[in-house]
Amino acid sequence: MEEEIKFIIDSTREAMGKALQHLEKKLVNIRAGKATPSMVAGVMVDYYGTPTPLNQVSNVNTPDGMTISIQPWEKGLIPEIEKGIHLANLGFNPMNNGESVIINVPPLTEERRRDLAKQAKAEAEEAKIGVRNDRKNANNEIKELDISEDMKKNLEIDIQTMTDTHIKRIDEIFERKEAEIMKV
The missing domain is CATH 3.30.1360.40 (Gyrase A; domain 2)
Known part of the structure; x- marks a missing residue:
């Protein structure tokens, strides 16, 4: 039983980490001012x-x-x-x-900067949706386990904490990219 719980937690952490990596990869392709x-x-x-x-x-x-x-x-x-x-x-x-x-590479206009910031925000929202889906999948797997209700609640709290941490990281990554895009 302990192994199943550890597997659920580890696979959820890995899936959420992949959502962050995917976001960073997507944001690299959104240009911000200088040529790369x-x-x-x-x-x-x-x-x-x-x-x-x-x-x-x-x-x-x-x-x-x-x-x-x-x-x-x-x-x-x-x-x-x-x-x-x-x-x-x-x-x-x-x-x-x-x-x-x-x-x-032409310099970005203010309007184009706003469009790129919106595009970055959309990518960040996609990553958040992915993290929330990973949370939902983990909680569903926990509900299937044959353990006490208290233990299920504690695991769901742990997964929610993990979700909150990853969503905070997504917000930080987006804010950094937005500042980079809007900087003239």
Whole structure:
């Protein structure tokens, strides 16, 4: 019985932790002011008929805070890289100089910053929903156990505490990202 309880608690903690990791991964893709290679991380390039991530066919650098430089390993990929950037619908206008693809990242407008903050808030809400679903699943598993009512109540309190901690972390992560987005 003790092992089942430990398993429920550990698997719930792990699932809630994964919700936090997923949120952080999603928020990295939301741009905040300066250019970073992660802005084009989701771009897929047609590499000899196979969709391939951009970073597997080129070097992606940021020479300054407003420019992304993409140096393909094969010069013939330049048109495919430009096409991939357009298809990714990132709002960037790539240019090439025959050697590499250059993206000038325009500064964010106030309206665009608000939209990005809303997008980040939506991602945070999704993470909270995931954590709450993990809590619900754990509580349902606890109700199935053949233990005393007092022990069930104590376990539900422990799981609620774990839930509160993870939701607080989600709020902290969101607030940090929102401040980063809104900073001019």
